[in-house]
Amino acid sequence: xxxxxxxxxxxxxxxxxxxxxxxxxxxxxxxxxxxxxxxxxxxxxxxxxxxxxxxxxxxxxxxxxxxxxxxxxxxxxxxxxxxxxxxxxxxxxxxxxxxxxxxxxxxxxxxxxxxxxxxxxxxxxxxxxxxxxxxxxxxxxxxxxxxxxxxxxxxxxxxxxxxxxxxxxxxxxxxxxxxxxxxxxxxxxxxxxxx
Amino acid sequence: xxxxxxxxxxxxxxxxxxxxxxxxxxxxxxxxxxxxxxxxxxxxxxxxxxxxxxxxxxxxxxxxxxxxxxxxxxxxxxxxxxxxxxxxxxxxxxxxxxxxxxxxxxxxxxxxxxxxxxxxxxxxxxxxxxxxxxxxxxxxxxxxxxxxxxxxxxxxxxxxxxxxxxxxxxxxxxxxxxxxxxxxxxxxxxxxxxxxxxxxxxxxxxxxxxxxxxxxxxxxxxxxxxxxxxxxxxxxxxxxxxxxxxxxxxxxxxxxxxxxxxxxxxxxxxxxxxxxxxxxxxxxxxxxxxxxxxxxxxxxxxxxxxxxxxxxxxxxxxxxxxxxxxxxxxxxxxxxxxxxxxxxxx
Numbered sequence: 001x002x003x004x005x006x007x008x009x010x011x012x013x014x015x016x017x018x019x020x021x022x023x024x025x026x027x028x029x030x031x032x033x034x035x036x037x038x039x040x041x042x043x044x045x046x047x048x049x050x051x052x053x054x055x056x057x058x059x060x061x062x063x064x065x066x067x068x069x070x071x072x073x074x075x076x077x078x079x080x081x082x083x084x085x086x087x088x089x090x091x092x093x094x095x096x097x098x099x100x101x102x103x104x105x106x107x108x109x110x111x112x113x114x115x116x117x118x119x120x121x122x123x124x125x126x127x128x129x130x131x132x133x134x135x136x137x138x139x140x141x142x143x144x145x146x147x148x149x150x151x152x153x154x155x156x157x158x159x160x161x162x163x164x165x166x167x168x169x170x171x172x173x174x175x176x177x178x179x180x181x182x183x184x185x186x187x188x189x190x191x192x193x194x195x
Numbered sequence: 196x197x198x199x200x201x202x203x204x205x206x207x208x209x210x211x212x213x214x215x216x217x218x219x220x221x222x223x224x225x226x227x228x229x230x231x232x233x234x235x236x237x238x239x240x241x242x243x244x245x246x247x248x249x250x251x252x253x254x255x256x257x258x259x260x261x262x263x264x265x266x267x268x269x270x271x272x273x274x275x276x277x278x279x280x281x282x283x284x285x286x287x288x289x290x291x292x293x294x295x296x297x298x299x300x301x302x303x304x305x306x307x308x309x310x311x312x313x314x315x316x317x318x319x320x321x322x323x324x325x326x327x328x329x330x331x332x333x334x335x336x337x338x339x340x341x342x343x344x345x346x347x348x349x350x351x352x353x354x355x356x357x358x359x360x361x362x363x364x365x366x367x368x369x370x371x372x373x374x375x376x377x378x379x380x381x382x383x384x385x386x387x388x389x390x391x392x393x394x395x396x397x398x399x400x401x402x403x404x405x406x407x408x409x410x411x412x413x414x415x416x417x418x419x420x421x422x423x424x425x426x427x428x429x430x431x432x433x434x435x436x437x438x439x440x441x442x443x444x445x446x447x448x449x450x451x452x453x454x455x456x457x458x459x460x461x462x463x464x465x466x467x468x469x470x471x472x473x474x475x476x477x478x479x480x481x482x483x484x485x486x487x488x489x490x491x492x493x494x495x496x497x498x499x500x501x502x503x504x505x506x507x508x509x510x511x512x513x514x515x516x517x518x519x520x521x522x523x524x525x526x527x528x529x530x531x532x533x534x535x536x537x538x539x540x541x
Contacts, residue, residue: 033264038251042214043242051260055267062272079246087235094227103223107216 007031014074017065025065029058032078040082043090045102045122053085093122097149098129132182140175143168205229206241214245216253270386273427324358327351328369330485338365341376342383348482349404369404390441391422404482410441413453423448466514470500476518477535484511491536492524 007013007028016024033054041050060081061068068077093099102125120128133141143161146152147168154172158165209226212218218226230238256264328334328346335345340359346352350369358364363375363383375383375394385392389410412421414433421439423429425446431439438453454469466483468476474497477488490497501521505514512526515533519526527534 029265029268034255034261035251037256037260037264038254039214039246041254041256042216042251047260051256051264054264055271058268059271062268073247075247076243079243083239083242087238090238091230094223094230100220100223100227103213103218104220107218 010074014068014070018068020065025062028074029061032075033058036078036082040086041121043086044093045099045106046089046093047121048123049089053082056085057082096122098126101148102126129179132179135178135182136175140171140178143171144175144179147172202229202233203237203241206233206237207245210241210245211249214249214251270424324356325351325353330482338363340378340381343374345372347371348485386424389424389443389446390439391424391427393420393422410443412439412441413437421448466505468501468503470502473497473499473501473518473522476501480511480514484514486511486531486533488515488533488535491534492522493537496522 010028013024013027017028036057037050037054040053041047044050057078061078068074072080099122102122105125106120133144136144143157146157146160147154152160154165154168158168161168206226206229209218209222209229212222213226326334326336326346328348328350330349335343337343338354338358340363342363344352347370350367350371352365352367352371354365359381361381363378363381364386365384366386368387373383373385373394383394385394387410390412392412412419412433414435414437419433421431421433421441423441423446429446429448431448431450433439433450436453438451440449440451441447442449466479468479474490477490477497480486481488499522501518503517511533512528515526515528515535518524519535522535523538524535525538527536
């Protein structure tokens, strides 16, 4: 059974590419570009960044075409180029305070509707959230940030700000209802982030 | 390289879930923890095997994204051929001691719509900086290399965050005036949809609005190389008071005589019309003043050639009244909607 992950006659095209063939280059990049994009997007959840990495990877491939080594597979060689751009960004993303909420939200979308129209990358998500947060008072924003974005407990927030726990909870629930109204296009999000 | 087998195994199984969009909250925080204690080699080891052995069908790029990536890849690798160099060298010699003013014009065929937010500066994740000017506005600013730019109404300028490091590359849609800082080691390249312009320390004007049939470029002084983006083999080196016209459909370039002072008049905040069809006059006014003009007169008049001059102290009402009187039309205004219609003499 042919492996769908590999291009038929791949080594043939790689050899042609080493001999400067632009046609072979286009065959290879048309086959691998969507796969590489999907992989990088799944890693970083950043649309513009993923496009950029794909472009840089294939531009580098063309620049280094004559020195491609034959001891690793071509697919592995592509990974080596892309990896250098991708890893730092992935580390940054996975450590971002609201990334976990975003992943919950986007996984939920995939299960429930599976449409590309609802595809919202992490950058868009943060922009929407920041925009909605502008409608909060500074105290509300502070409490929302401490509780939802850094995971600090209500008791600890109350102690730190010198107010009662009930007052923290009231502020939080007002903040959430304001955000909910502002971000009504992204309702599934609130199943997770703001429960 | 010291790779912990059990950690890699756990990383692998978490990455599989993560990449397939089914990772649970507690698993994600475990993955975060593991990623933070792993070095790049360990992550490479795990991710490489996933890349080699799996197909990721979630979040494939859209058609539009694929096209965009292909165009950028192709544009970028076409920049490098050595064959361009001799021409380029010749070009340096021609233009090194003169300032050039260049105008690229496009005939718009569709009414431009108003933007709500007139002026936007945004920095994207991919480190591209975009400056957009809405209709009825102009703005001036300075690029990182010291080049000054004026953007006319309804225009956009884009450049990479690392602009000036190895090259000086900007994209323009609309109209812009550049006073380029001289630097013979880093050519200044202006990209428009249909025409690439390469200069080295010179002043020039770009007129390249979207949705057009022809792209024009007029040079005041100095020398500039214009290349058709569709067919890079079409290249013309323009001299003062020459106009390069690029046919958007075929990508072909032709050379004509032109009056460049008239093309660049907008910098003085004037509009000059010289035997231009009324339809194009109205389009220019729409952009310049940020209004929408509804023409309800005799359609044949739209091809009539109009000549005139609108100074910077004139309002759009002044301009419209002149046109109305000239063509025996009636003029009315509702906010930014302007109406020109036939007088009914009973």
